[in-house]
Amino acid sequence: MNRIKNKWVLITGATSGIGRDTAILFARNQANVIITGRRENRLNELKQKLSGETGARILSYCFDVRDREACRKCVESIPHPVDILINNAGLASGKDPIDQGDFEDWDKMIDTNIKGLLSMTRFVSEKMRQRNEGHIINIGSIAGHEAYSGGSVYCGTKHAVKAITQAAKMDLTGTNIRVSAISPGLVDTEFSEVRFHGDKDQAKEVYKNLEPLTGMDVAEIIFFVANRPSHVNILDTIILPVHQSSATLVHRDEE
Ligand code: NDP
Ligand code: 8X3
Secondary structure (H helix, E strand, O other): OOOOOOOEEEEOOOOOHHHHHHHHHHHHOOOEEEEEEOOHHHHHHHHHHHHHHHOOOEEEEEOOOOOHHHHHHHHHHOOOOOOEEEEOOOOOOOOOOHHHOOHHHHHHHHHHHHHHHHHHHHHHHHHHHHHOOEEEEEEOOHHHOOOOOOOHHHHHHHHHHHHHHHHHHHHOOOOOEEEEEEEEOOEOOOHHHHHOOOOHHHHHHHOOOOOOEOHHHHHHHHHHHHOOOOOOOOOOOEEOOOOEOOOOOEOOOOO
16 A cells, blocks of 8 residues: 655655665655755756656755755745655765774764754654654664774764654654654665765775665665554664674675
8 A cells, every 4th residue: 555645755865875766766656755965966867857757746955964054944945744754864974993083074974964864853843743743764774773893973873863763752752743763784875985985996895795785675664664554653673684684794705
């Protein structure tokens, strides 16, 4: 059963990876999709593709989730109530040990993964409470359930996403608003290239001799979580490739 049809779904970070595939999947399932991100050319390309292929109504807003006023302006400009907010925009920047971490990397991760997600949630949830309906879906990570060396700040931000999800669910107790987290392991997107500051070779090593998840694998789980009957709230889901068993335990085929 498709309960998503005609819903308005706002996806942050829809220019790449999980967010882009989620936008495609929801549009193919007749949702109206609001795509956001900082790269305007990619937003335009996706908007054109989805409008042409699916006939879904697509809106796009180009902004940085670290800019709180831009988040406010986006939410205030949307001409329809947002039924589902998918807080997906996020990144890892660097993988340095704690004593060598780069403050600029740390700020980027904290300001995007925590504060950006909070800004969007604050503005959208206020309106959801007024309507007594809605669904907030936060993209967490296995790194929000476990920590690993070199991930002190990234894992810290994703642990924060887990805590924010749990507390928001409690704050909204008694309303019809649902709150969920999606916590994937290794997904082959632009994530590792961004983490290693554009070093494609280093990024490739992350997925070497292993079949990672795809953005669409995760999009399908997001869709499943969003498409439950209105009395069902999935609070979290951990999704791993079959050859990944924890944040750090990965089996790779021999060369
Ligand atoms: P990608 O790098 O492919 O996509 C990240 C998206 O986030 C892009 O659309 C990017 O858009 C957007 N984004 C990043 N920073 C900002 C910002 N400041 N303002 C607005 N948008 C921003 O990576 P993924 O698809 O893998 O990542 C999506 C989410 O999934 C992230 O939260 C990540 O932490 C999480 N995740 C990823 C995993 C993986 O292994 N890939 C595993 C578990 C979780 P633009 O640059 O145009 O702004
Ligand atoms: C991204 C997955 O394992 O690199 O959240 O932290 S991992």
